[in-house]
Amino acid sequence: MFTYILYGLAIAGLAISFFKDRKKTKMALKKAWKAFENILPQLLTIFVIIGVAMAILKPETIQTLIGSDSGLWGVLAAAAIGSITLMPGFVAFPLAAALLKSGAGYMQIAAFVSTLMMVGVVTLPLEIKSFGRRAAIVRNSAALVFSLAAAFVIGAVL
Amino acid sequence: MKQFFKRYGAFLLILAAAVATGFVFPEIGKLSLTNTVSNFKEMLSVLPPIFILLGLLDVWVDRATMMKYTGKGSGIKGVLIAFLLGSAAAGPLYAAFPVAGVMLKKGSSLFNVFIFVGAWSTTKLPMLMFEAANLGPVFMALRLALSIVGILIIAFITEKTLTTQQQEEIYARNSQAEPNQAPLKG
Numbered sequence: 298m299f300t301y302i303l304y305g306l307a308i309a310g311l312a313i314s315f316f317k318d319r320k321k322t323k324m325a326l327k328k329a330w331k332a333f334e335n336i337l338p339q340l341l342t343i344f345v346i347i348g349v350a351m352a353i354l355k356p357e358t359i360q361t362l363i364g365s366d367s368g369l370w371g372v373l374a375a376a377a378i379g380s381i382t383l384m385p386g387f388v389a390f391p392l393a394a395a396l397l398k399s400g401a402g403y404m405q406i407a408a409f410v411s412t413l414m415m416v417g418v419v420t421l422p423l424e425i426k427s428f429g430r431r432a433a434i435v436r437n438s439a440a441l442v443f444s445l446a447a448a449f450v451i452g453a454v455l
Numbered sequence: 456m457k458q459f460f461k462r463y464g465a466f467l468l469i470l471a472a473a474v475a476t477g478f479v480f481p482e483i484g485k486l487s488l489t490n491t492v493s494n495f496k497e498m499l500s501v502l503p504p505i506f507i508l509l510g511l512l513d514v515w516v517d518r519a520t521m522m523k524y525t526g527k528g529s530g531i532k533g534v535l536i537a538f539l540l541g542s543a544a545a546g547p548l549y550a551a552f553p554v555a556g557v558m559l560k561k562g563s564s565l566f567n568v569f570i571f572v573g574a575w576s577t578t579k580l581p582m583l584m585f586e587a588a589n590l591g592p593v594f595m596a597l598r599l600a601l602s603i604v605g606i607l608i609i610a611f612i613t614e615k616t617l618t619t620q621q622q623e624e625i626y627a628r629n630s631q632a633e634p635n636q637a638p639l640k641g
Contacts, residue, residue: 299545299581300501307504310511321514329510332553333502340498340549342466345473348491352483385497385547386582390589397590406590407598414576420549427552427559429625436569436613443605451597
């Protein structure tokens with residue numbers, strides 16, 4: 298649904314741009330393609346790695362790792378899985394809900410969801426392209442520490 | 456051709472390894488293929504509008520404007536704009552990095568760019584709604600409140616741990632020669 302809004306915006310933007318200045322519009326499209334092609338090799342690599350990782354690390358496997366009574370180790374496992382894997386929200390949240398039903402605690406779920414969103418180990422090469430090695434590593438480390446802290450707070454409150 | 460292998464070599468190598476794994480463990484191979492194809496499809500569906508908007512941003516928003524609203528000294532307003540821009544986004548986090556690159560090229564402050572990336576990762580509106588539907592509104596609201604603080608802290612730490620020279624290097628990384636760049640006004 299939201300994707301359609303995004304498409305609407307892009308198309309409207311292109312139309313207005315084209316109306317105002319054809320040359321600039323052509324340049325915008327060129328830049329769009331260049332930016333995309335620039336990250337394409339890493340992107341393709343990430344897809345293959347994640348495809349294989351998710352085949353080995355099936356939802357059932359995740360369930361046993363961060364299921365009921367998994368405690369602190371469950372939180373750490375959840376954070377590790379969330380940091381490494383890459384999945385769209387429409388897969389992640391139903392999975393998290395299923396994990397919750399099957400006995401995982403809010404603490405583990407929060408660690409999983411937060412790291413999944415904020416920490417990207419496989420996408421580090423892409424991040425380094427924009428931010429350089431140091432900033433990318435600092436940002437991800439800080440995000441990991443934050444996710445753990447947030448998980449403990451959420452676990453304590455809920 | 457040589458250029459192609461230089462850029463796509465790692466991908467081809469990993470792909471070959473994955474295919475080999477698939478032949479040894481057919482079950483994992485089949486599932487890997489399904490996963491990879493579905494990831495690829497997801498990418499094809501969300502990325503085109505993001506990159507088109509990136510292109511339009513690059514061409515139409517000049518450096519002076521971007522600096523005024525999100526540059527150093529843009530204050531709270533800049534932070535808010537970065538938050539809103541990131542929250543209005545859609546798509547996976549890796550798509551945020553090229554956009555962040557354009558923002559840096561146009562003179563956004565590093566702090567605001569890290570806020571933007573943080574917001575893109577966590578406070579996207581459609582994702583929040585989906586999170587509330589699946590995990591409950593209380594869980595979502597609590598995590599959102601923590602995340603907003605967290606995004607600010609993470610951006611602060613990331614910026615502060617960089618030396619001036621390292622910060623300049625990041626800007627240099629994103630400012631490749633651009634013949635058509637709008638000149639800096641005033």
